[in-house]
Amino acid sequence: MKTKLAYLALTAIFAGSAYAATSAVDEDFMRNIEDTFKSADSAIGLKDAKTATADAKELEKLFAEVVDHYVKKGDAEEGVKLSEKSVALSKQIVVTVAAKDFDSAAAASAELGRACKSCHNVYKQD
Numbered sequence: 001m002k003t004k005l006a007y008l009a010l011t012a013i014f015a016g017s018a019y020a021a022t023s024a025v026d027e028d029f030m031r032n033i034e035d036t037f038k039s040a041d042s043a044i045g046l047k048d049a050k051t052a053t054a055d056a057k058e059l060e061k062l063f064a065e066v067v068d069h070y071v072k073k074g075d076a077e078e079g080v081k082l083s084e085k086s087v088a089l090s091k092q093i094v095v096t097v098a099a100k101d102f103d104s105a106a107a108a109s110a111e112l113g114r115a116c117k118s119c120h121n122v123y124k125q126d
């Protein structure tokens, strides 16, 4: 009986750590990405370079974590590809905003919006 309880406890711990290892991309995390993305996109429209840059830099960091998540997950080529693309597009927003090229920044932001949807089509269950 005691052994069985110990076994159950261990199973729970392992299940917990497996969850922790793959939980980077969860609802809270994604809601943060969505808020930051919307803020960046509207700042680009308003030609608010300061906010757009801060948000795009934040998105770069967040999507780097998403890359990490899909690399660790394994067998998730599309997830790695789309999150790397999202990092690159966030970077492109930073660079184009720095050059005051808000049209190119808006184009990068629109493409980023499409990358969200592509990844959700593959990995997000409703």
Ligand code: HEC
Residues within 6 Å of the ligand: 025, 026, 027, 028, 030, 031, 033, 034, 035, 037, 066, 078, 079, 080, 082, 083, 086, 112, 113, 115, 116, 117, 119, 120, 123, 124, 125
């Ligand atoms: C590389 C994959 C990937 C990319 C890129 C991605 N997402 Fe997600 N997103 C997911 C996955 C997986 C979920 C489901 C998470 C869950 O429910 O645990 C999700 C869920 C969401 C949700 C729903 C959260 C909820 O309340 O259930 C929102 C909102 C969201 N993403 C916004 C975005 C936005 C905005 C972008 C782009 C700026 C984006 N995502 C880019 C993978 C991605």
